[in-house]
Amino acid sequence: MTAAAPRVRGEAPGLFAPLDLQLAPGRITCLLGASGVGKSTLLRLLAGLPTGVSFRGRVDTWPAALMGQDPGLFPWLTVGRNVALGARLRGERADPARTRHLIEAVGLAGLEDRLPGQLSGGQRQRVALARTLAEDRPLVLLDEPFSALDARLRLMIGDMAARLLDGRTVLVVTHDPAEAARLGDRIAVMTPAGLADHPAPPGRVPRRHDAADVLAAQAALTGRLLA
Numbered sequence: 645m646t647a648a649a650p651r652v653r654g655e656a657p658g659l660f661a662p663l664d665l666q667l668a669p670g671r672i673t674c675l676l677g678a679s680g681v682g683k684s685t686l687l688r689l690l691a692g693l694p695t696g697v698s699f700r701g702r703v704d705t706w707p708a709a710l711m712g713q714d715p716g717l718f719p720w721l722t723v724g725r726n727v728a729l730g731a732r733l734r735g736e737r738a739d740p741a742r743t744r745h746l747i748e749a750v751g752l753a754g755l756e757d758r759l760p761g762q763l764s765g766g767q768r769q770r771v772a773l774a775r776t777l778a779e780d781r782p783l784v785l786l787d788e789p790f791s792a793l794d795a796r797l798r799l800m801i802g803d804m805a806a807r808l809l810d811g812r813t814v815l816v817v818t819h820d821p822a823e824a825a826r827l828g829d830r831i832a833v834m835t836p837a838g839l840a841d842h843p844a845p846p847g848r849v850p851r852r853h854d855a856a857d858v859l860a861a862q863a864a865l866t867g868r869l870l871a
């Protein structure tokens with residue numbers, strides 16, 4: 645692993661002004677901002693993928709596991725095979741116990757043999773999350789990973805993901821201020837003018853959703869997004 649933390653410095657003329665997104669190693673950074681402002685673009689830059697946007701600047705990054713905004717499952721592969729896909733693509737044997745554990749962890753036990761077309765949108769999203777968690781990478785990039793989940797699953801699976809990712813360097817794009825207040829060691833808000841930090845509540849993540857300082861941070865963040 646290189647010494648420098650994953651970082652994007654630069655601008656996309658017409659989209660966002662010069663910004664500097666530096667991820668805190670071993671921590672979860674939550675990135676919020678209006679639709680179309682360029683959050684997925686920053687994630688794709690860190691993943692080393694094409695963006696379709698003209699970006700001028702510099703990207704320092706690490707080997708990354710990316711969960712895109714679109715689940716991107718292979719429709720002809722079962723849930724189990726989609727989750728184990730990374731290992732198979734690298735010509736390695738997937739660890740069946742780990743695959744099973746991750747499928748259970750995202751609440752899909754019993755659905756291993758279904759095809760993506762036989763799942764709900766939220767179930768498909770959870771397969772994509774399990775597939776990303778199966779990758780053993782120092783940098784994990786999650787683009788709206790819980791957006792299709794109901795409130796209860798959002799809490800349970802968000803907490804589970806934060807625990808499983810403990811020690812990794814993680815960037816989570818979200819539109820949900822409650823999620824950022826619970827899961828963000830750092831919270832960054834993106835606007836066309838650039839990036840600004842928003843104070844995260846104290847305490848280790850995942851934080852309790854109903855803790856007073858988490859609720860206060862959620863309210864302050866909501867106010868900021870509405871401004």
Ligand SMILES: Nc1ncnc2c1ncn2[C@@H]1O[C@H](COP(=O)(O)OP(=O)(O)OP(=O)(O)O)[C@@H](O)[C@H]1O
Binds near residue numbers: 683
């Ligand atoms: N492949 C592409 N070709 C051309 N323009 C693109 C492409 N991908 C994204 N864009 C444009 O770049 C801008 C930023 O897109 P991006 O996907 O980064 O936004 P976002 O902040 O993730 O939004 P959302 O919250 O809706 O997911 C948008 O205006 C979008 O239309």
Ligand SMILES: [Mg+2]
Binds near residue numbers: 684713
């Ligand atoms: Mg996006």
